[in-house]
Amino acid sequence: MTVPQRAPGGFPVVGIVGAGQLARMCAGPAAELGLTLSVLAEASDASAALVIPSAPVGAHSDVEAVLAFARECDVVTFDHEQVPADVLAALAQAGVAMHPTPEALVFAQDKLAMRKRLTALAIPCPRWVSARTPADVDAFGEDVGWPVVAKTPRGGYDGKGVRVVGSSAELADWLKRAAAEDSPLLLEEKVPFTRELAVLLARSPSGQAAAWPVVETVQTDSICTEVIAPAADLDPDLAARVTEAGLRIAGELGVTGVLAVELFELPGGEFVVNELAMRPHNSGHWSMDGAVTGQFEQHLRAVLDLPLGSPRPRHRWTVMGNILGGEHHDLFPAYRHVMARDPEIKAHLYGKGVRPGRKIGHVNVSGEDLADLRERARHAADYIEGVILE
Numbered sequence: 001m002t003v004p005q006r007a008p009g010g011f012p013v014v015g016i017v018g019a020g021q022l023a024r025m026c027a028g029p030a031a032e033l034g035l036t037l038s039v040l041a042e043a044s045d046a047s048a049a050l051v052i053p054s055a056p057v058g059a060h061s062d063v064e065a066v067l068a069f070a071r072e073c074d075v076v077t078f079d080h081e082q083v084p085a086d087v088l089a090a091l092a093q094a095g096v097a098m099h100p101t102p103e104a105l106v107f108a109q110d111k112l113a114m115r116k117r118l119t120a121l122a123i124p125c126p127r128w129v130s131a132r133t134p135a136d137v138d139a140f141g142e143d144v145g146w147p148v149v150a151k152t153p154r155g156g157y158d159g160k161g162v163r164v165v166g167s168s169a170e171l172a173d174w175l176k177r178a179a180a181e182d183s184p185l186l187l188e189e190k191v192p193f194t195r196e197l198a199v200l201l202a203r204s205p206s207g208q209a210a211a212w213p214v215v216e217t218v219q220t221d222s223i224c225t226e227v228i229a230p231a232a233d234l235d236p237d238l239a240a241r242v243t244e245a246g247l248r249i250a251g252e253l254g255v256t257g258v259l260a261v262e263l264f265e266l267p268g269g270e271f272v273v274n275e276l277a278m279r280p281h282n283s284g285h286w287s288m289d290g291a292v293t294g295q296f297e298q299h300l301r302a303v304l305d306l307p308l309g310s311p312r313p314r315h316r317w318t319v320m321g322n323i324l325g326g327e328h329h330d331l332f333p334a335y336r337h338v339m340a341r342d343p344e345i346k347a348h349l350y351g352k353g354v355r356p357g358r359k360i361g362h363v364n365v366s367g368e369d370l371a372d373l374r375e376r377a378r379h380a381a382d383y384i385e386g387v388i389l390e
Protein backbone atom coordinates (compact mmCIF):
# COMPACT_ATOMS: atom_id res chain seq x y z
CA MET A 1 0.00 0.00 0.00
CA THR A 2 1.47 3.37 -1.01
CA VAL A 3 1.49 5.90 1.82
CA PRO A 4 0.11 9.37 1.06
CA GLN A 5 2.72 12.12 1.23
CA ARG A 6 1.73 14.37 4.13
CA ALA A 7 2.00 18.13 3.69
CA PRO A 8 3.91 20.06 6.36
CA GLY A 9 1.93 22.31 8.67
CA GLY A 10 -0.26 19.77 10.41
CA PHE A 11 -2.70 19.40 7.55
CA PRO A 12 -4.70 16.17 7.60
CA VAL A 13 -5.08 13.44 5.02
CA VAL A 14 -8.66 12.92 3.85
CA GLY A 15 -9.30 9.47 2.43
CA ILE A 16 -12.05 8.88 -0.12
CA VAL A 17 -13.23 5.36 -0.87
CA GLY A 18 -13.92 5.32 -4.60
CA ALA A 19 -12.22 7.35 -7.33
CA GLY A 20 -15.11 8.61 -9.44
CA GLN A 21 -15.75 12.19 -10.51
CA LEU A 22 -16.98 13.25 -7.07
CA ALA A 23 -13.64 12.32 -5.49
CA ARG A 24 -11.85 13.97 -8.42
CA MET A 25 -13.69 17.27 -7.97
CA CYS A 26 -12.55 17.39 -4.30
CA ALA A 27 -8.98 17.69 -5.59
CA GLY A 28 -9.17 21.39 -6.52
CA PRO A 29 -10.51 22.59 -3.16
CA ALA A 30 -8.20 20.21 -1.27
CA ALA A 31 -5.19 21.66 -3.08
CA GLU A 32 -6.34 25.20 -2.31
CA LEU A 33 -6.80 24.40 1.38
CA GLY A 34 -3.47 22.60 1.65
CA LEU A 35 -5.13 19.28 2.45
CA THR A 36 -3.86 15.95 1.22
CA LEU A 37 -6.28 13.57 -0.44
CA SER A 38 -5.89 9.86 -0.85
CA VAL A 39 -8.37 7.80 -2.87
CA LEU A 40 -8.97 4.09 -2.85
CA ALA A 41 -9.32 3.60 -6.58
CA GLU A 42 -11.25 0.89 -8.41
CA ALA A 43 -8.62 1.10 -11.18
CA SER A 44 -5.43 3.04 -11.80
CA ASP A 45 -7.15 5.02 -14.57
CA ALA A 46 -10.26 5.89 -12.53
CA SER A 47 -11.38 9.53 -12.75
CA ALA A 48 -9.88 10.70 -9.42
CA ALA A 49 -6.81 8.46 -9.67
CA LEU A 50 -5.69 10.53 -12.68
CA VAL A 51 -5.34 13.70 -10.59
CA ILE A 52 -4.64 12.57 -7.01
CA PRO A 53 -1.11 11.23 -6.48
CA SER A 54 -2.08 8.88 -3.65
CA ALA A 55 -4.49 6.49 -5.34
CA PRO A 56 -3.88 2.90 -4.27
CA VAL A 57 -5.94 0.43 -6.27
CA GLY A 58 -8.29 -1.77 -4.28
CA ALA A 59 -11.89 -2.89 -4.15
CA HIS A 60 -14.30 -1.11 -1.82
CA SER A 61 -15.65 -4.54 -0.89
CA ASP A 62 -12.21 -5.89 0.15
CA VAL A 63 -12.01 -5.47 3.94
CA GLU A 64 -8.23 -5.77 4.09
CA ALA A 65 -7.69 -3.31 1.26
CA VAL A 66 -10.06 -0.73 2.75
CA LEU A 67 -8.56 -1.12 6.25
CA ALA A 68 -5.00 -0.73 4.97
CA PHE A 69 -6.09 2.35 3.03
CA ALA A 70 -7.96 3.88 5.97
CA ARG A 71 -5.04 3.45 8.38
CA GLU A 72 -3.07 6.06 6.44
CA CYS A 73 -5.88 8.64 6.56
CA ASP A 74 -7.10 10.95 9.34
CA VAL A 75 -10.69 10.77 8.20
CA VAL A 76 -12.44 8.63 5.61
CA THR A 77 -15.36 9.60 3.39
CA PHE A 78 -17.01 8.11 0.33
CA ASP A 79 -17.38 8.72 -3.40
CA HIS A 80 -20.40 6.37 -3.63
CA GLU A 81 -22.82 4.31 -1.53
CA GLN A 82 -21.50 0.88 -2.41
CA VAL A 83 -19.23 0.04 0.54
CA PRO A 84 -20.79 -3.06 2.17
CA ALA A 85 -21.96 -3.02 5.79
CA ASP A 86 -19.39 -5.59 6.92
CA VAL A 87 -16.55 -3.44 5.56
CA LEU A 88 -17.95 -0.34 7.30
CA ALA A 89 -18.28 -2.32 10.52
CA ALA A 90 -14.64 -3.45 10.30
CA LEU A 91 -13.54 0.16 9.83
CA ALA A 92 -15.60 1.28 12.82
CA GLN A 93 -14.16 -1.58 14.87
CA ALA A 94 -10.65 -0.44 13.94
CA GLY A 95 -11.45 3.07 15.18
CA VAL A 96 -11.42 4.75 11.76
CA ALA A 97 -13.10 8.17 11.75
CA MET A 98 -15.76 8.01 9.03
CA HIS A 99 -18.07 10.73 7.72
CA PRO A 100 -20.82 9.96 7.10
CA THR A 101 -20.91 7.27 9.77
CA PRO A 102 -22.21 3.81 8.86
CA GLU A 103 -25.29 4.45 11.03
CA ALA A 104 -26.23 7.42 8.83
CA LEU A 105 -24.98 6.02 5.54
CA VAL A 106 -27.36 3.07 5.56
CA PHE A 107 -30.24 5.46 4.77
CA ALA A 108 -28.53 6.41 1.52
CA GLN A 109 -27.52 2.84 0.75
CA ASP A 110 -30.86 1.16 1.28
CA LYS A 111 -34.02 2.78 -0.08
CA LEU A 112 -36.27 0.59 2.07
CA ALA A 113 -34.43 1.59 5.24
CA MET A 114 -34.70 5.22 4.07
CA ARG A 115 -38.48 4.97 3.49
CA LYS A 116 -39.04 3.38 6.90
CA ARG A 117 -37.00 5.99 8.71
CA LEU A 118 -38.41 9.03 6.90
CA THR A 119 -41.96 7.73 7.40
CA ALA A 120 -41.23 7.33 11.14
CA LEU A 121 -40.04 10.96 11.15
CA ALA A 122 -43.28 12.04 9.38
CA ILE A 123 -41.27 13.41 6.43
CA PRO A 124 -43.58 13.37 3.36
CA CYS A 125 -42.88 10.34 1.11
CA PRO A 126 -44.69 8.70 -1.80
CA ARG A 127 -46.97 5.88 -0.63
CA TRP A 128 -44.77 2.78 -0.50
CA VAL A 129 -44.57 -0.86 0.56
CA SER A 130 -41.94 -3.54 0.60
CA ALA A 131 -42.89 -6.41 -1.73
CA ARG A 132 -41.79 -10.02 -2.03
CA THR A 133 -44.51 -11.69 -4.09
CA PRO A 134 -46.68 -11.01 -7.16
CA ALA A 135 -49.64 -10.80 -4.76
CA ASP A 136 -47.88 -7.98 -2.83
CA VAL A 137 -47.36 -6.08 -6.08
CA ASP A 138 -50.95 -6.56 -7.29
CA ALA A 139 -52.39 -5.52 -3.95
CA PHE A 140 -50.30 -2.33 -3.96
CA GLY A 141 -51.20 -1.54 -7.57
CA GLU A 142 -54.91 -2.00 -6.82
CA ASP A 143 -54.53 0.25 -3.80
CA VAL A 144 -52.59 3.22 -5.25
CA GLY A 145 -53.37 2.76 -8.95
CA TRP A 146 -51.24 1.48 -11.83
CA PRO A 147 -48.58 1.91 -12.93
CA VAL A 148 -46.35 1.72 -9.86
CA VAL A 149 -42.64 2.33 -9.50
CA ALA A 150 -40.50 -0.64 -8.42
CA LYS A 151 -37.01 -0.14 -7.04
CA THR A 152 -34.18 -2.40 -5.99
CA PRO A 153 -33.38 -1.07 -2.50
CA ARG A 154 -29.62 -1.20 -3.03
CA GLY A 155 -27.13 -0.48 -5.77
CA GLY A 156 -29.20 1.69 -8.15
CA TYR A 157 -27.91 4.81 -9.91
CA ASP A 158 -28.95 6.90 -12.90
CA GLY A 159 -32.31 5.10 -12.95
CA LYS A 160 -30.76 1.63 -13.05
CA GLY A 161 -32.74 -0.23 -10.43
CA VAL A 162 -35.94 1.73 -11.11
CA ARG A 163 -38.76 0.32 -13.21
CA VAL A 164 -42.30 1.54 -13.90
CA VAL A 165 -44.65 -1.44 -14.14
CA GLY A 166 -48.30 -1.92 -15.05
CA SER A 167 -48.69 -5.36 -13.48
CA SER A 168 -46.86 -7.87 -11.29
CA ALA A 169 -46.13 -9.94 -14.42
CA GLU A 170 -43.83 -7.15 -15.66
CA LEU A 171 -41.81 -7.59 -12.50
CA ALA A 172 -41.48 -11.39 -12.61
CA ASP A 173 -37.69 -11.37 -13.10
CA TRP A 174 -37.02 -8.93 -10.26
CA LEU A 175 -39.41 -10.78 -7.91
CA LYS A 176 -37.66 -14.03 -8.69
CA ARG A 177 -34.28 -12.53 -7.90
CA ALA A 178 -35.62 -10.83 -4.77
CA ALA A 179 -36.93 -14.22 -3.55
CA ALA A 180 -33.63 -15.93 -4.33
CA GLU A 181 -31.70 -13.25 -2.44
CA ASP A 182 -34.34 -13.00 0.28
CA SER A 183 -34.44 -9.21 -0.10
CA PRO A 184 -37.74 -7.46 -0.80
CA LEU A 185 -38.30 -4.79 -3.44
CA LEU A 186 -39.47 -1.26 -2.73
CA LEU A 187 -42.73 -0.28 -4.44
CA GLU A 188 -43.85 3.32 -4.67
CA GLU A 189 -46.86 5.06 -6.11
CA LYS A 190 -46.01 6.84 -9.38
CA VAL A 191 -45.93 10.41 -8.14
CA PRO A 192 -47.65 12.94 -10.47
CA PHE A 193 -44.97 15.52 -9.83
CA THR A 194 -44.83 18.91 -11.52
CA ARG A 195 -41.02 18.95 -11.33
CA GLU A 196 -38.08 17.46 -9.46
CA LEU A 197 -36.28 19.50 -6.85
CA ALA A 198 -33.28 18.91 -4.64
CA VAL A 199 -32.01 20.50 -1.49
CA LEU A 200 -28.34 20.13 -0.74
CA LEU A 201 -26.78 20.87 2.60
CA ALA A 202 -23.74 20.08 4.66
CA ARG A 203 -23.61 19.15 8.31
CA SER A 204 -20.50 18.87 10.43
CA PRO A 205 -19.90 16.46 13.32
CA SER A 206 -20.32 19.42 15.69
CA GLY A 207 -23.82 19.89 14.31
CA GLN A 208 -23.31 23.06 12.24
CA ALA A 209 -25.34 22.92 9.05
CA ALA A 210 -25.56 25.07 5.92
CA ALA A 211 -28.03 24.65 3.06
CA TRP A 212 -27.74 25.87 -0.51
CA PRO A 213 -30.88 27.21 -2.19
CA VAL A 214 -33.38 24.61 -3.42
CA VAL A 215 -32.69 23.71 -7.07
CA GLU A 216 -34.66 22.17 -9.92
CA THR A 217 -33.20 18.99 -11.43
CA VAL A 218 -34.23 17.94 -14.91
CA GLN A 219 -33.86 14.24 -15.76
CA THR A 220 -33.86 12.79 -19.26
CA ASP A 221 -34.36 9.01 -19.39
CA SER A 222 -33.79 8.90 -15.61
CA ILE A 223 -30.42 10.67 -15.85
CA CYS A 224 -29.97 14.19 -14.51
CA THR A 225 -29.21 16.42 -17.49
CA GLU A 226 -29.77 19.94 -16.17
CA VAL A 227 -29.91 21.78 -12.85
CA ILE A 228 -31.35 25.26 -12.37
CA ALA A 229 -30.16 27.05 -9.26
CA PRO A 230 -32.25 28.27 -7.58
CA ALA A 231 -35.44 26.56 -8.81
CA ALA A 232 -37.40 29.16 -10.82
CA ASP A 233 -40.66 30.56 -9.40
CA LEU A 234 -40.48 28.36 -6.34
CA ASP A 235 -42.99 29.35 -3.68
CA PRO A 236 -40.83 30.76 -0.84
CA ASP A 237 -42.93 28.90 1.70
CA LEU A 238 -42.34 25.59 -0.08
CA ALA A 239 -38.62 26.39 -0.34
CA ALA A 240 -38.53 26.99 3.42
CA ARG A 241 -40.41 23.77 4.21
CA VAL A 242 -38.16 21.73 1.89
CA THR A 243 -35.02 23.23 3.44
CA GLU A 244 -36.37 22.62 6.92
CA ALA A 245 -37.08 18.98 6.01
CA GLY A 246 -33.52 18.60 4.70
CA LEU A 247 -32.02 20.08 7.87
CA ARG A 248 -34.25 17.89 10.01
CA ILE A 249 -33.27 14.74 8.08
CA ALA A 250 -29.59 15.64 8.46
CA GLY A 251 -29.97 16.20 12.18
CA GLU A 252 -32.17 13.19 12.95
CA LEU A 253 -30.07 10.79 10.90
CA GLY A 254 -26.81 12.24 12.18
CA VAL A 255 -25.53 12.95 8.67
CA THR A 256 -22.00 14.37 8.44
CA GLY A 257 -20.68 15.78 5.18
CA VAL A 258 -22.87 16.77 2.26
CA LEU A 259 -26.44 15.49 2.13
CA ALA A 260 -28.59 15.68 -1.00
CA VAL A 261 -32.33 15.27 -0.65
CA GLU A 262 -34.06 14.58 -3.99
CA LEU A 263 -37.71 15.64 -4.00
CA PHE A 264 -40.82 15.75 -6.12
CA GLU A 265 -42.88 18.96 -6.21
CA LEU A 266 -46.60 18.24 -6.24
CA PRO A 267 -49.46 20.36 -7.49
CA GLY A 268 -50.83 22.48 -4.63
CA GLY A 269 -47.55 23.45 -2.97
CA GLU A 270 -46.68 20.08 -1.43
CA PHE A 271 -43.63 17.87 -1.82
CA VAL A 272 -42.48 14.30 -1.17
CA VAL A 273 -38.93 13.05 -0.73
CA ASN A 274 -37.55 10.77 -3.45
CA GLU A 275 -34.18 9.69 -2.12
CA LEU A 276 -31.08 10.68 -0.17
CA ALA A 277 -27.39 10.80 -1.04
CA MET A 278 -24.67 11.42 1.56
CA ARG A 279 -21.86 12.84 -0.53
CA PRO A 280 -21.45 15.61 -3.07
CA HIS A 281 -24.21 15.21 -5.64
CA ASN A 282 -25.00 16.07 -9.24
CA SER A 283 -27.63 18.57 -8.04
CA GLY A 284 -24.80 20.55 -6.40
CA HIS A 285 -22.33 20.80 -9.28
CA TRP A 286 -23.61 24.32 -10.00
CA SER A 287 -22.16 25.45 -6.65
CA MET A 288 -18.55 25.00 -7.85
CA ASP A 289 -18.93 28.19 -9.87
CA GLY A 290 -22.23 29.63 -8.63
CA ALA A 291 -21.88 29.78 -4.85
CA VAL A 292 -19.46 31.33 -2.39
CA THR A 293 -18.64 27.81 -1.19
CA GLY A 294 -18.88 24.88 -3.60
CA GLN A 295 -20.07 21.48 -2.47
CA PHE A 296 -16.67 19.79 -2.78
CA GLU A 297 -14.95 22.32 -0.52
CA GLN A 298 -17.90 22.17 1.86
CA HIS A 299 -17.78 18.39 2.04
CA LEU A 300 -14.10 18.53 3.00
CA ARG A 301 -14.77 21.21 5.62
CA ALA A 302 -17.65 19.19 7.05
CA VAL A 303 -15.83 15.85 7.29
CA LEU A 304 -12.91 17.64 9.01
CA ASP A 305 -15.33 19.35 11.40
CA LEU A 306 -14.16 22.78 10.25
CA PRO A 307 -16.55 25.74 10.28
CA LEU A 308 -18.68 25.61 7.13
CA GLY A 309 -18.45 28.12 4.30
CA SER A 310 -21.24 30.34 3.08
CA PRO A 311 -23.57 28.58 0.63
CA ARG A 312 -24.77 31.93 -0.73
CA PRO A 313 -25.21 32.09 -4.54
CA ARG A 314 -22.90 34.53 -6.29
CA HIS A 315 -25.34 35.19 -9.13
CA ARG A 316 -29.07 35.44 -9.78
CA TRP A 317 -29.01 32.12 -11.67
CA THR A 318 -26.58 29.33 -12.31
CA VAL A 319 -27.41 26.59 -14.82
CA MET A 320 -25.56 23.27 -14.87
CA GLY A 321 -25.68 21.09 -17.97
CA ASN A 322 -24.45 17.51 -17.77
CA ILE A 323 -22.26 16.14 -20.54
CA LEU A 324 -23.15 12.53 -21.33
CA GLY A 325 -21.09 10.17 -23.40
CA GLY A 326 -22.23 9.74 -27.01
CA GLU A 327 -20.62 8.54 -30.21
CA HIS A 328 -17.84 11.04 -30.02
CA HIS A 329 -14.64 10.02 -28.18
CA ASP A 330 -12.30 12.88 -28.96
CA LEU A 331 -13.49 15.59 -26.57
CA PHE A 332 -10.68 18.09 -26.24
CA PRO A 333 -11.01 19.66 -29.73
CA ALA A 334 -14.50 20.84 -28.74
CA TYR A 335 -13.02 23.23 -26.17
CA ARG A 336 -11.74 25.55 -28.90
CA HIS A 337 -15.23 26.26 -30.19
CA VAL A 338 -17.05 26.20 -26.85
CA MET A 339 -14.60 28.54 -25.17
CA ALA A 340 -14.47 30.91 -28.12
CA ARG A 341 -18.24 31.06 -28.47
CA ASP A 342 -18.93 31.66 -24.78
CA PRO A 343 -16.08 32.85 -22.55
CA GLU A 344 -18.38 32.65 -19.50
CA ILE A 345 -18.93 28.89 -19.74
CA LYS A 346 -17.09 26.88 -17.11
CA ALA A 347 -16.35 23.34 -18.29
CA HIS A 348 -15.61 20.48 -15.90
CA LEU A 349 -14.53 17.21 -17.53
CA TYR A 350 -13.91 14.09 -15.51
CA GLY A 351 -11.18 12.23 -17.39
CA LYS A 352 -13.56 9.34 -18.01
CA GLY A 353 -13.78 7.20 -21.10
CA VAL A 354 -16.83 7.85 -23.26
CA ARG A 355 -19.66 5.34 -23.07
CA PRO A 356 -23.19 6.11 -24.24
CA GLY A 357 -25.18 7.79 -21.45
CA ARG A 358 -22.23 7.90 -19.02
CA LYS A 359 -21.73 11.16 -17.11
CA ILE A 360 -18.37 12.45 -18.38
CA GLY A 361 -18.53 16.11 -17.41
CA HIS A 362 -20.67 19.16 -16.92
CA VAL A 363 -20.74 22.87 -17.68
CA ASN A 364 -21.86 25.76 -15.50
CA VAL A 365 -22.90 29.23 -16.53
CA SER A 366 -24.20 32.05 -14.34
CA GLY A 367 -26.03 35.30 -15.01
CA GLU A 368 -29.30 37.20 -15.08
CA ASP A 369 -31.30 35.77 -18.02
CA LEU A 370 -32.38 32.23 -17.22
CA ALA A 371 -33.63 31.27 -20.71
CA ASP A 372 -30.36 32.49 -22.24
CA LEU A 373 -28.25 30.62 -19.66
CA ARG A 374 -30.16 27.38 -20.30
CA GLU A 375 -29.58 27.69 -24.03
CA ARG A 376 -25.87 28.38 -23.54
CA ALA A 377 -25.34 25.52 -21.09
CA ARG A 378 -27.17 23.08 -23.37
CA HIS A 379 -25.28 24.27 -26.42
CA ALA A 380 -21.90 23.83 -24.75
CA ALA A 381 -22.78 20.39 -23.35
CA ASP A 382 -24.21 19.23 -26.69
CA TYR A 383 -21.19 20.49 -28.57
CA ILE A 384 -18.75 18.68 -26.30
CA GLU A 385 -20.91 15.53 -26.52
CA GLY A 386 -20.68 15.84 -30.29
CA VAL A 387 -24.44 15.90 -30.96
CA ILE A 388 -24.19 19.33 -32.59
CA LEU A 389 -21.40 20.56 -34.82
CA GLU A 390 -21.76 24.33 -34.57
Ligand SMILES: Nc1ncnc2c1ncn2[C@@H]1O[C@H](COP(=O)(O)OP(=O)(O)OP(=O)(O)O)[C@@H](O)[C@H]1O
Pocket residue numbers: 126149151156157158159160161162188189190191192196219222223224262274275
Ligand atom coordinates in the same frame (compact mmCIF):
# COMPACT_ATOMS: atom_id res chain seq x y z
N1 LIG B 1 -42.19 7.21 -7.06
C1 LIG B 1 -41.85 7.79 -8.21
N2 LIG B 1 -42.80 8.39 -8.98
C2 LIG B 1 -42.47 8.98 -10.16
N3 LIG B 1 -41.24 9.01 -10.67
C3 LIG B 1 -40.24 8.43 -9.97
C4 LIG B 1 -40.49 7.79 -8.70
N4 LIG B 1 -39.32 7.33 -8.23
C5 LIG B 1 -38.38 7.64 -9.15
N5 LIG B 1 -38.93 8.29 -10.20
C6 LIG B 1 -38.18 8.81 -11.37
O1 LIG B 1 -37.03 8.01 -11.60
C7 LIG B 1 -35.83 8.78 -11.38
C8 LIG B 1 -34.77 7.90 -10.73
O2 LIG B 1 -35.24 7.44 -9.47
P1 LIG B 1 -34.29 7.34 -8.19
O3 LIG B 1 -33.75 8.69 -7.92
O4 LIG B 1 -35.00 6.68 -7.09
O5 LIG B 1 -33.19 6.34 -8.78
P2 LIG B 1 -31.64 6.29 -8.79
O6 LIG B 1 -31.26 5.38 -9.90
O7 LIG B 1 -31.19 5.98 -7.41
O8 LIG B 1 -31.26 7.73 -9.18
P3 LIG B 1 -29.93 8.55 -9.10
O9 LIG B 1 -29.55 8.78 -10.52
O10 LIG B 1 -30.38 9.80 -8.44
O11 LIG B 1 -28.95 7.76 -8.32
C9 LIG B 1 -36.27 9.94 -10.53
O12 LIG B 1 -35.39 11.03 -10.65
C10 LIG B 1 -37.65 10.22 -11.11
O13 LIG B 1 -37.57 10.91 -12.33
Ligand SMILES: [Mg+2]
Pocket residue numbers: 262274275
Ligand atom coordinates in the same frame (compact mmCIF):
# COMPACT_ATOMS: atom_id res chain seq x y z
MG1 LIG C 1 -32.22 9.78 -7.79
